[in-house]
Amino acid sequence: MSTPAADAAGHAPPARVPSWLRRALGLAPRGPHYFFYRHRLPVRIAHWLNAVVLFVMLLSGLQIFNAHPALYWGISSDFAHPLLSLTAQGDDTHLTGITQIGPWRFDTTGVLGASDENGQVVARGFPQWATIPGPRWLAMGRLWHFLFAWLFVANGSLFIAWALWSGHARNDLAPTRDDIVHLLQEIADHARLRFPRGEAARRYNGIQKMTYFLVIFGLGPLIVLTGLTMSPTLDAAFPQLLWIFGGRQSARTIHFLCAFSFLGFFIVHIVMVVLSGTWNNLRSMISGRYVIEGERHG
Amino acid sequence: MADSRRGFLLRAAAGSGALMLSGCTSLSQQSWVVNILDEVENLTRRAQRLFAGSHALAPEFAKADIAPNFRANGTLNPATADYAAHAANGFADWRIAVGGLVERPLSLSMADLHAMPARTQITRHDCVEGWSCIGEWTGTPLALVLAAARPKPQARYVMFFCADPMGDPSAGAPFYYESLDLLEATHPQTILAYALNGAALPVENGAPVRLRAERQLGYKMAKYVQRIALVENFNQINGGKGGYWEDLGYNWYAGI
Numbered sequence: 001m002s003t004p005a006a007d008a009a010g011h012a013p014p015a016r017v018p019s020w021l022r023r024a025l026g027l028a029p030r031g032p033h034y035f036f037y038r039h040r041l042p043v044r045i046a047h048w049l050n051a052v053v054l055f056v057m058l059l060s061g062l063q064i065f066n067a068h069p070a071l072y073w074g075i076s077s078d079f080a081h082p083l084l085s086l087t088a089q090g091d092d093t094h095l096t097g098i099t100q101i102g103p104w105r106f107d108t109t110g111v112l113g114a115s116d117e118n119g120q121v122v123a124r125g126f127p128q129w130a131t132i133p134g135p136r137w138l139a140m141g142r143l144w145h146f147l148f149a150w151l152f153v154a155n156g157s158l159f160i161a162w163a164l165w166s167g168h169a170r171n172d173l174a175p176t177r178d179d180i181v182h183l184l185q186e187i188a189d190h191a192r193l194r195f196p197r198g199e200a201a202r203r204y205n206g207i208q209k210m211t212y213f214l215v216i217f218g219l220g221p222l223i224v225l226t227g228l229t230m231s232p233t234l235d236a237a238f239p240q241l242l243w244i245f246g247g248r249q250s251a252r253t254i255h256f257l258c259a260f261s262f263l264g265f266f267i268v269h270i271v272m273v274v275l276s277g278t279w280n281n282l283r284s285m286i287s288g289r290y291v292i293e294g295e296r297h298g
Numbered sequence: 299m300a301d302s303r304r305g306f307l308l309r310a311a312a313g314s315g316a317l318m319l320s321g322c323t324s325l326s327q328q329s330w331v332v333n334i335l336d337e338v339e340n341l342t343r344r345a346q347r348l349f350a351g352s353h354a355l356a357p358e359f360a361k362a363d364i365a366p367n368f369r370a371n372g373t374l375n376p377a378t379a380d381y382a383a384h385a386a387n388g389f390a391d392w393r394i395a396v397g398g399l400v401e402r403p404l405s406l407s408m409a410d411l412h413a414m415p416a417r418t419q420i421t422r423h424d425c426v427e428g429w430s431c432i433g434e435w436t437g438t439p440l441a442l443v444l445a446a447a448r449p450k451p452q453a454r455y456v457m458f459f460c461a462d463p464m465g466d467p468s469a470g471a472p473f474y475y476e477s478l479d480l481l482e483a484t485h486p487q488t489i490l491a492y493a494l495n496g497a498a499l500p501v502e503n504g505a506p507v508r509l510r511a512e513r514q515l516g517y518k519m520a521k522y523v524q525r526i527a528l529v530e531n532f533n534q535i536n537g538g539k540g541g542y543w544e545d546l547g548y549n550w551y552a553g554i
Contacts, residue, residue, distance in 0.1 A: 065428065067428055068427035068428040070429075072429075075359065075422065075432065076363070076365060076431055076432045077369075077429040077430050133326055137326075137547075138427070138548075139546065139547035139548045140326045140547065142548075143326075143335040143339075143547075144335075146342060147334065147335055150338060150342075230424075231553055231554040232356060232422075232424045232512070232513050232554075233513045233514070234346060234349065234350065234554070235356065236513045237346070238349070239357050242357060248422065248430050249429075249430055252428060
């Protein structure tokens, strides 16, 4: 870095802002840079629709789960041996929330098993702030869930169809041999918060490709199919679903795990968006424009 | 249809002012939102019927899959003197009236039901709450009972009226009731079940007769069935939604 000096017009040089803060604030990088059209319109529309839909799906799903806050494996419910259960113990004056996972029991009062509902601690699996609607209301939770399930399937199907037709899936999402070979290095770089810059930032990196690919073509279809397997009418139409997932209660458990995989993906996604340049990432998902540092090549 | 659903929602809101806490909760009380949610139910029903048709059978299971104790839910023992008298008498005088839009109204005794051809099926009971339980049911196919009563052409739904009051009847609490359309009512696995796991149906599971509609959720399968009526629509019956839980906001179509 050369010593800051007034330019020809006499303007004082800008104060030094660390590069990580410049990226977080969305300031243009000091060095050479250019705008790159990163996300096409269908990607942006599907992305934001999906964000809203998944939010409602997760919270209405937890409302439905609260009607029987326990998970089982197999074709039916072995009530004495749930894989997981969120229960309340005690009397009206003092309830203790118990989370049981296999043989392990945890006191989770206030969050899981027993928590505040309109000023009173009541028995409920997930707390009021995590469900749609807030109070216990299974019928309404189902209505919301099934409306947004249609939207999830419509949005996801249109996106996948477009991705296959446009080459987005093949060119941008499918991991290459190179991505797989360099995966370990990529993971090490991510762990040290070193993200691709310059030309390399024009493409999804290997971890991104593999994650997006698995979420779009794996997790998405899986959560839909396990959801459909819980429908008694569709079990009559497609008994193969029961065979694939090992029964209705297994399907329900897988559905639950998928939902929390989506939540985990969301949390990591947000952390990565922030660490690798909040505003640049956000802008590129709104307008498509993404700042690349360095000279444009080709 | 929207008006009475809205009325229910407004009553529910009045019962708890704090319901307005979350945005989605307050949206749940807007009639235009409720209309959309009703349309989604129709879409789901049509889509599921497209694949399941009228004859796709619910999966049946092996003896080894039967739950040792079939979980009973809802009413476990109807709290009326009339029902207690029937139970004390071993339901010898229980009769099921079949009426409404039929050419030939029936009054079936338990002996009449037993004398008709029976179907036994080991099926999975799916509660709207999320759990499943497997049991072996024996009973009379409802299609045979309906055929004997000869539905009139305008009949579209089959109503099931039950002996269990949902609260204090003297305070105006409704008795449990349910409905199926003719497609589901005449499905081969839809039976008036009088036996569970090879024994007479226990009181907690709906003695002496309960409905089994194996492609639907548990709340459709009315217990303690006393009267069956064929109707053109159920707008004027109780809350107008076709069932006890439906009147409280649950979907009429319970295939999901």
